[in-house]
Amino acid sequence: MTQTTTLPSTAGADEAVPAVEVTDLVKRYGRSTTNAVDGLSFAVRRGEVFGLLGPNGAGKTTTVGVLTTRVRKTSGLATVAGIDVAADPVGARAVLGVVPQRPNLDRSLDARGNLIWHAAYHGVPRARRRALADELLERMGLLEKATTNPDELSGGQAQRLIIARGLMHAPQVLFLDEPSTGLDPQARLFVHDRVVELAASGVTVVLTTHDMDEAAKLADRVGIVDHGKLLALDSPSGLVAGLPGEATIDLVLSGADVAAVQGRIKEVRGVAGVEDRSDDTSSLLRVRADGEAGAALAPVLGAVADAGATVSQVELGEPTLEDVFIDLTGRGLR
């Protein structure tokens, strides 16, 4: 798709100032006895796609809520493009765009009307609003839906309209909260492509997700959060490279005492770790091995046999962000 000059631009943005900076951020809701965000610190560079990855309830939406001025912090500092969001919420809202987790389109307006109203709210000159709306509708593949009511849009179309709305005032930073939750694979891909395109046009993107594939695919760097705390921050490949073991061997076992098999495999040379990933339907062990998976496979299978178990399925692979999360917390992302 061709780039046009009216679309978001970071021209004039001070490159030295982080797009987003969060320092010792704490949020405790009302009567809660724990902090939803518990001393979070990170900085997002200009033009970066930054992912906040964590399970349900980790504090991602709350963090985005504070940064987008919807949630009032308890303590700490949060800035967007150098603007303290608590001290100057109006100034902050002028430089940021939000795609919230729950669709919040105005049902009394059609698709184009939603965009134009948003532009008016943000002080975009009247003469430019309609052309800009149509430009973004086209970019999001929605021009033929310009006069459609939000109620008649599919989930994916509504999500794209919300992204278009978030871009109407040419924000420097766009926050996407769980951008593809509930979307079918095709709509999800479309949204992913738009995120890549936005980043290429210079918009900083901060996205929250509990989908490790989404984080690995889109984000330049990923902050892993759990219980309101940042556990690790690096590029997806850097996070995975930090794990002990470069290869994975997944073993589906039958007739096994999983703990006993796990114990045996741990003793095999070249095995960096063994996780029990069994669920209600199958007994599954994931083995992380140093070097090539093939080298460790024979001794690992030998250990399984020694433990009196049978392997019904073997899969060789590489560790993912999910493994990083399990390594950090002892449990999965879902």
Ligand SMILES: Nc1ncnc2c1ncn2[C@@H]1O[C@H](COP(=O)(O)OP(=O)(O)OP(=O)(O)O)[C@@H](O)[C@H]1O
């Ligand atoms: N308005 C609220 N009032 C009280 N507690 C809240 C409120 N919003 C969130 N919480 C709590 O704060 C914690 C963090 O929630 P938050 O929505 O920020 O997590 P999340 O990582 O975005 O999760 P999800 O992936 O499910 O959206 C949770 O324990 C949640 O129950």
